[in-house]
Amino acid sequence: MTEQTRRGFHADIEEISELVVRLAARVGDSVARATDALLNYDLAAAQRVIDDDGSIDVAAFEIEEQCQNLLALQQPMAGDLRQILATMLIIGELERTGGLACNICKGARRMFRTELPPRLRGLIAEMNEEAIRLIRLSVDSYSEHDSALAGALDDIDDRLDNLHRSFIQSLLEASRSHDLEVQPAVQLALIARYYERIGDHAVNISDRVRYMVSGEMPWREEQLGARLEELPTDPADVSLNGETKTD
Amino acid sequence: MTAMLGALAALLMLAVAVLVTERIRLRRWLRRSTAATPRGTERRSAVRQTVTEARRRAETAETARRDAEVARQRIASSLDALWTGLVLCDASGQIVARNTAADSVLRARHGEALVAGMIEELLERARNGEEVTSSVELHAEPRKSYEVRACPLLNDGEMLGAVALVRDTTESQRVESVRKDFVANVSHELKTPIGALSLLADTLSSDPDPQVARQLVERMQFEIQRVADTIEDLLTLSLLEDDSGHVAAPLDIGKVIAAAVDRITESAEQRRVQVVASIPGGLAPVSGSRRHLESAVFNLLDNAVKFSEPGGRVDVTASAGAQHSTVSVSDQGIGIPAAEQSRIFERFYRVDRARGRNTGGTGLGLSIVRHVALNHGGEVSVTSREGFGAEFRLTLPRDSPAAATNADAPASPAAPPQHAGLAADDGQPRR
Numbered sequence: 192m193t194e195q196t197r198r199g200f201h202a203d204i205e206e207i208s209e210l211v212v213r214l215a216a217r218v219g220d221s222v223a224r225a226t227d228a229l230l231n232y233d234l235a236a237a238q239r240v241i242d243d244d245g246s247i248d249v250a251a252f253e254i255e256e257q258c259q260n261l262l263a264l265q266q267p268m269a270g271d272l273r274q275i276l277a278t279m280l281i282i283g284e285l286e287r288t289g290g291l292a293c294n295i296c297k298g299a300r301r302m303f304r305t306e307l308p309p310r311l312r313g314l315i316a317e318m319n320e321e322a323i324r325l326i327r328l329s330v331d332s333y334s335e336h337d338s339a340l341a342g343a344l345d346d347i348d349d350r351l352d353n354l355h356r357s358f359i360q361s362l363l364e365a366s367r368s369h370d371l372e373v374q375p376a377v378q379l380a381l382i383a384r385y386y387e388r389i390g391d392h393a394v395n396i397s398d399r400v401r402y403m404v405s406g407e408m409p410w411r412e413e414q415l416g417a418r419l420e421e422l423p424t425d426p427a428d429v430s431l432n433g434e435t436k437t438d
Numbered sequence: 439m440t441a442m443l444g445a446l447a448a449l450l451m452l453a454v455a456v457l458v459t460e461r462i463r464l465r466r467w468l469r470r471s472t473a474a475t476p477r478g479t480e481r482r483s484a485v486r487q488t489v490t491e492a493r494r495r496a497e498t499a500e501t502a503r504r505d506a507e508v509a510r511q512r513i514a515s516s517l518d519a520l521w522t523g524l525v526l527c528d529a530s531g532q533i534v535a536r537n538t539a540a541d542s543v544l545r546a547r548h549g550e551a552l553v554a555g556m557i558e559e560l561l562e563r564a565r566n567g568e569e570v571t572s573s574v575e576l577h578a579e580p581r582k583s584y585e586v587r588a589c590p591l592l593n594d595g596e597m598l599g600a601v602a603l604v605r606d607t608t609e610s611q612r613v614e615s616v617r618k619d620f621v622a623n624v625s626h627e628l629k630t631p632i633g634a635l636s637l638l639a640d641t642l643s644s645d646p647d648p649q650v651a652r653q654l655v656e657r658m659q660f661e662i663q664r665v666a667d668t669i670e671d672l673l674t675l676s677l678l679e680d681d682s683g684h685v686a687a688p689l690d691i692g693k694v695i696a697a698a699v700d701r702i703t704e705s706a707e708q709r710r711v712q713v714v715a716s717i718p719g720g721l722a723p724v725s726g727s728r729r730h731l732e733s734a735v736f737n738l739l740d741n742a743v744k745f746s747e748p749g750g751r752v753d754v755t756a757s758a759g760a761q762h763s764t765v766s767v768s769d770q771g772i773g774i775p776a777a778e779q780s781r782i783f784e785r786f787y788r789v790d791r792a793r794g795r796n797t798g799g800t801g802l803g804l805s806i807v808r809h810v811a812l813n814h815g816g817e818v819s820v821t822s823r824e825g826f827g828a829e830f831r832l833t834l835p836r837d838s839p840a841a842a843t844n845a846d847a848p849a850s851p852a853a854p855p856q857h858a859g860l861a862a863d864d865g866q867p868r869r
Contacts, residue, residue, distance in 0.1 A: 216551035223577035230775065309772035310825025316776050317823065323578045327548050334547060361825075 200265050203257070204274060208334055210254050211278055211285070215330040217247055218285050219323050221292035222389060226319035229299040229382070230312055237296035247289040251282045270403075277403035281333065284392040284399075288326065291385045291392075298382040302375035308365050311379065314358045318386040321351040325393035332397055338404040341397035351390040358383045523604035527561050529597045543584075543604055549576035553584045557602045560588035564600035573607070579776070582608045616784055623786035627668055627801060631661040664800075671802035675785070678730065678809040688723040688837045689731065691756055691763050698735035699754065702743060710748040713739065717756045724763050725837040726814040734810035734818075737803035738767040738830050744799060745771035745828070762816070763836055768829035774822040782820065783808040807832065 221240055228237035258279045261267060267275060307315075325348060332341035362379055365371040371379075401409050514537075517524055523540030527533045536544060544554045553574050560570050571587040588602040635658055642654045699715050706713045724731070735754075742752040752769045774782060778789045786801040804818075807830075811818040815835045822828035 212547050213551045213555045216548055216555075219578050220549065220552060220576060223579075227577060227777075308825065312775065313773055313824030313826055320579060320776075330547060 200261070200267070200271075203261055203265075204267075204271060207254060207257055207261070207275070207278055210250070210257070211281060212330055212334055214247070214250050214254065214282060214285050215326060217250070218289045218292070219326045221247065221289050222295075222319065222323055222326070225292040225295040225299070226315065228296055230307070230315060232299075232303065234300060234303060237299050240296045241293050244289050244293045248286055251286040254282050255279055273403045273406060277399040280399050281396050284395045288389050288392045291389050294385050295382050298378045298385070302378040305371070305375040307379075308361075308370050310361050311358065311365060311371075314354060314361060315382070315386075318351060318354045318358065318383065321354060322386050322389040322393075325351065325390045329393040329396040329400070332400045333403075336400070336404050338401045341400040341404070342409075344397035345394050348390045348394050351387060355383050355387040521605070523602075525557055525561065525602040525604070526591075526599060527565070527602075528599040529565065531562065531565060533561075534599070540602075540604055549578055549582065550584075552576065553586065553604060556584075556586050557588075557604060560586050561600045561602050564588035564590045564602070565597065566590075567597075581777070582606065583611050616781075619787065620785055623788075623801065627786055628665065631664045631668075634661045635665075668800045668802070671800045671806060674733065674806055675802060675809060678806065678813060686725045686727065688725050689728055691721050691724050691731075691765065691834070692717040692719075694728060694731045695735055695754060695756060695765060697732050698739055701732075701736050702739040705740070706743045706752070709743055709746070711743045711746045712751045713743070713754065714751060715754045718758075721756055721763060722758050723837045724814070724834040726834065730810045730813065731834075734807045734832060735765060735767070737807050738765075738832065740799070741803055741830070742767050742769035742771065742828070745769060745773075747771060758836070761836055762833045765832040765834075766829055767832075768827060770827040773824040773826050773828050774820065775824045776822075779820055779822060783818070 221243065224236060224240045227233065228240060258275045261275055262272075325344065328340060328344055328347065331337065332344065359380060362371070362376055362383070366373065366376045398409050401407065514535075517537040518539075520537060520539060523543050524535075524537045525533060525540045525544070526535040540557075543550050544557070546554060553576075556572060556574050560572060563570050567590050569589040571585065574584045574586065576582045576584075583606075585605045585607045586602060587605075588600055590600050591598040638654050638658045638661070642651060642658075645651065645654070695715060695717055699713055702713060739752065739754065746752060746769045750770050752767065754765065754767045756763065756765050758764075774789055778787075781787050782789060783804045785805045787804075788801050807818050811832055811834070816833045818830060818832050820828055820830050
């Protein structure tokens with residue numbers, strides 16, 4: 192392969208990486224807009240988020256197509272190959288996150304005219320911030336190839352999980368004291384779950400980043416680790432684990 | 439053998455002879471061409487002239503190149519100094535130049551990545567001859583807005599490329615919305631009670647029943663009080679803005695807080711809100727106007743009480759740092775949404791408008807607090823989670839040591855704090 196094509200190839204990979212960053216920025220913005228719509232009881236804003244989701248999907252498909260082209264035409268290897276494979280999976284996670292932002296908006300529409308208790312509003316705002324922070328950190332780890340950051344994301348996600356838990360608790364208290372009817376309470380429980388899922392998608396992205404940087408598959412190790420704990424004396428499993436690690 | 443040698447010697451001699459004659463001819467020719475003949479001199483000076491000319495041209499070119507480089511550098515540096523981001527692309531769409539402001543946007547990873555996308559999109563459209571402007575709002579914190587404008591670069595109809603300009607409009611938009619809201623709110627705050635008064639007066643003039651009349655008059659008095667409060671607060675604010683008559687005296691901040699707590703007690707009791715003051719003894723004095731500082735602390739307390747649920751609690755504490763004293767007022771009320779926290783110090787700005795609550799204040803209390811803080815060289819800040827209460831912190835610079843000697847309280851920051859229930863001197867919270 193000539194120097195020229197090679198340089199073109201790396202510019203292509205660079206461009207794909209930039210497009211992923213932009214896609215993530217759009218998705219993060221969608222989440223923030225969905226939260227605004229929910230907290231400001233703004234149906235028009237909710238509709239705009241839902242309308243814009245189509246173009247997020249299109250952007251994701253376009254990146255996927257570029258990845259496929261590179262795979263087919265350049266036959267990348269090692270780190271380059273892993274980056275393209277990881278990217279194809281990461282854009283799927285981002286696209287799902289955009290979908291969750293839409294779900295938040297649809298939830299906001301279903302519970303229109305419900306006055307939210309201040310405490311629930313506060314927790315929604317915090318879940319929103321935390322979810323966006325996780326998306327940003329996962330993208331940071333992607334564009335900086337920072338597997339240490341990616342590895343930490345699962346623990347950082349605990350905060351969002353805790354917020355989710357206290358939200359559900361406040362929700363129960365609010366409906367027990369009749370501040371909230373059943374219908375909106377159910378919607379709110381679902382909405383809280385969407386935020387929590389956004390965090391999970393960010394963690395999934397960070398798993399892909401870890402694979403991209405090191406070639407190790409964190410989920411597989413964890414699985415094997417769990418299996419090892421079940422069968423601690425089986426030497427075959429130990430060697431299998433060893434092999435996987437050196438992969 | 440001898441014959442061969444002889445022939446060789448003869449050949450050698452011949453060659454030497456030829457060489458010698460040739461050299462003599464060459465010398466003669468040279469002398470002829472270079473010596474005093476007029477044609478030779480001419481040619482030589484012509485050559486010399488050409489060389490000098492070429493050298494001068496090279497020097498001129500070098501100077502021009504250096505000048506152009508300096509000029510280019512000067513323009514590049516000026517562009518880098520611009521607040522506006524500038525991106526230049528050639529006719530094929532390749533970005534050929536960008537200044538520092540644009541660079542920070544184009545390299546951005548999170549929200550600003552959306553702006554980068556917009557820049558490229560508009561450059562593309564500008565290359566097709568369109569002149570376009572568009573704005574981008576970033577909704578995730580920190581909220582920002584940008585304006586991007588792109589136009590084609592043409593020279594006699596030939597497309598040279600396109601230029602995009604990016605401007606951060608966050609601040610200008612904020613100022614604009616502050617101005618708009620102020621105008622709308624001030625008329626609302628003044629019109630509403632006047633409208634109510636005129637309606638009440640109409641009813642009063644047509645209804646002779648003394649029972650109804652008493653109710654109407656009560657209602658009118660309430661509305662009159664509301665207008666009076668608003669005007670009073672507006673006057674306070676304009677006095678605060680005109681800082682010329684500011685009299686600074688060393689003050690015991692503990693006494694200032696005590697006075698403010700005293701004033702709030704009644705309305706707090708009405709709302710069944712507990713106000714608890716814990717002021718450590720020996721706080722360093724601050725310098726300022728007692729009346730203004732008291733009104734600032736009172737406004738913070740008033741706010742905290744208003745936004746507390748019945749049975750809630752408001753804590754007021756004071757602490758001293760190396761250079762500042764801080765008064766903190768915290769409540770467990772409904773809190774302030776994060777997006778509104780930067781705006782609550784604006785005149786007439788009400789969070790409760792969006793929340794459909796009416797707490798009956800003038801909407802000017804926190805502006806007064808901020809003005810007092812600024813006049814005293816301090817600041818006021820807020821931390822809050824919606825639904826989990828709010829904490830306002832009023833930070834004031836300490837009085838200078840010279841003034842501290844004649845302060846009305848002996849100042850020693852190292853003194854052990856004594857817990858003093860300010861409103862009642864027994865350390866018990868007062869309701």
